[in-house]
Amino acid sequence: MPTSFLRCFNTACAAVYPVTEVIYNCPKCGGLLEAAYEKPTWTATEMKRTFRERRMDNAPINQSGIWRYRELYPFLDSDEHIVTLREGNTPLLDAPRAAKYGGLDQITFKHQGFNPTGSFKDNGMTCGASQARRLGMQRVACVSTGNTSASMAAYASAGGLQPIIFIPHGNISYGKLAQALEYGAQTLQVEANFDQILALVRVLAERLGIYLLNSINPFRIEGQKSIAIEMMDQLDWNPPDWIVLPGGNLGNVSAVGKGLRELKEHGFITKLPKLAVIQAAGSAPFYDYMAEAGRTFHSVTHPETLATAIKIGDPVSWPKAELEIRTAGGVVESASEQEIADAKAVIGAAGIGCEPASAATLAGIKKLTAAGVIRADEHVVAILTGHVLKDPDYIYRYHTGQLKDPAGSAIAATFGNAPTVVPNDADAIAKLLG
Ligand SMILES: *Cc1c(COP(=O)(O)O)cnc(C)c1O
Numbered sequence: 001m002p003t004s005f006l007r008c009f010n011t012a013c014a015a016v017y018p019v020t021e022v023i024y025n026c027p028k029c030g031g032l033l034e035a036a037y038e039k040p041t042w043t044a045t046e047m048k049r050t051f052r053e054r055r056m057d058n059a060p061i062n063q064s065g066i067w068r069y070r071e072l073y074p075f076l077d078s079d080e081h082i083v084t085l086r087e088g089n090t091p092l093l094d095a096p097r098a099a100k101y102g103g104l105d106q107i108t109f110k111h112q113g114f115n116p117t118g119s120f121k122d123n124g125m126t127c128g129a130s131q132a133r134r135l136g137m138q139r140v141a142c143v144s145t146g147n148t149s150a151s152m153a154a155y156a157s158a159g160g161l162q163p164i165i166f167i168p169h170g171n172i173s174y175g176k177l178a179q180a181l182e183y184g185a186q187t188l189q190v191e192a193n194f195d196q197i198l199a200l201v202r203v204l205a206e207r208l209g210i211y212l213l214n215s216i217n218p219f220r221i222e223g224q225k226s227i228a229i230e231m232m233d234q235l236d237w238n239p240p241d242w243i244v245l246p247g248g249n250l251g252n253v254s255a256v257g258k259g260l261r262e263l264k265e266h267g268f269i270t271k272l273p274k275l276a277v278i279q280a281a282g283s284a285p286f287y288d289y290m291a292e293a294g295r296t297f298h299s300v301t302h303p304e305t306l307a308t309a310i311k312i313g314d315p316v317s318w319p320k321a322e323l324e325i326r327t328a329g330g331v332v333e334s335a336s337e338q339e340i341a342d343a344k345a346v347i348g349a350a351g352i353g354c355e356p357a358s359a360a361t362l363a364g365i366k367k368l369t370a371a372g373v374i375r376a377d378e379h380v381v382a383i384l385t386g387h388v389l390k391d392p393d394y395i396y397r398y399h400t401g402q403l404k405d406p407a408g409s410a411i412a413a414t415f416g417n418a419p420t421v422v423p424n425d426a427d428a429i430a431k432l433l434g
Pocket residue numbers: 119120121146147148246247248249250251252253309310355357358385386387
């Protein structure tokens with residue numbers, strides 16, 4: 001295994017630290033950290049063959065769609081620390097009608113909702129929890145009411161660690177919090193907003209020796225690289241023209257971009273796909289920033305969107321996301337609540353389904369093809385980030401015409417599919433069914 005280390009992402013600093021140091025920001029300059037490795041000794045051809053052979057193997061770490069590719073994130077010193085629920089292995093799905101809706105000849109969805117806890121957070125959390133065990137930590141924590149807490153609770157409990165979740169008072173997403181409770185997380189509700197709680201948790205983590213698994217943790221980004229790696233393996237290492245994904249904290253686009261750059265560096269692929277990030281219009285600081293040359297980054301004080309997984313006003317990973325978008329000539333787009341809701345129904349009607357944040361992809365693609373940024377004949381892979389059942393209340397309201405945006409305006413049930421009330425009468429029902 002090549003030597004691994006933590007490096008400050010701020011190129012003016014570029015300080016390096018041992019991979020075993022418990023730090024979340026650069027102690028010298030406060031910048032973001034990333035995992036980095038010495039040059040590998042294997043060749044891409046050897047690795048491609050090994051990755052394929054492992055798919056036929058019953059060993060848990062080879063069945064995992066993350067750890068199968070472990071040479072590409074070799075930060076552990078021993079496989080015995082690995083916590084796996086057989087994450088990854090998520091399918092590529094074609095959806096002709098969704099392609100047509102998006103203005104494309106063809107679309108492929110990479111559906112991360114097929115993960116053990118129903119979102120791509122599992123790809124990163126298997127790495128974060130494994131690193132926690134390697135460091136000898138007993139407790140792990142995060143601030144989240146969403147997929148991060150569901151995933152962290154599952155991986156911590158599966159790995160014999162105690163998960164602690166901090167949530168703001170009120171404003172709770174019950175579907176996801178329910179998973180965290182079921183997976184055994186100790187859950188603390190604090191009378192403060194998200195940013196205040198994060199500051200509090202950082203103090204507590206240091207004082208009590210608790211390992212933080214919020215998306216600032218560089219090992220989560222390492223695990224999420226596997227989304228790009230597995231996708232390329234499934235495409236026989238032929239990159240698509242575009243990869244489209246929703247953006248909240250912007251950790252995932254940072255991870256996918258880093259994964260692709262490293263694959264190209266190591267000779268697995270010969271070109272980089274362009275990345276398109278779609279934000280919800282009411283929560284789009286990165287879109288605003290990238291739309292205007294020379295602009296400084298401003299967070300959004302009161303982010304609003306029903307797509308709660310991307311309702312983030314102050315995304316931690318924006319500098320990394322900017323590098324990844326600019327590297328291959330990508331774009332950032334935004335989508336309205338109506339556009340996201342309609343795109344979601346179209347993905348559902350294809351028999352696939354996803355949670356609201358994931359549908360921002362198709363909503364954004366529709367706008368980008370209309371603007372001529374993405375051509376109809378280009379190969380586009382959209383990453384569906386979460387499972388359809390994460391937010392059932394949203395679905396029922398949409399299809400019955402009761403969904404309202406955060407400002408209280410009605411969202412039209414453009415592709416509504418409401419249940420029909422019928423009498424207990426065979427003749428009447430037969431007539432209705434034709
Ligand atoms: C976390 C999450 C996102 C946003 O990902 P970021 O890395 O925060 O940009 C999008 N969709 C779903 C379902 C998520 O759980």
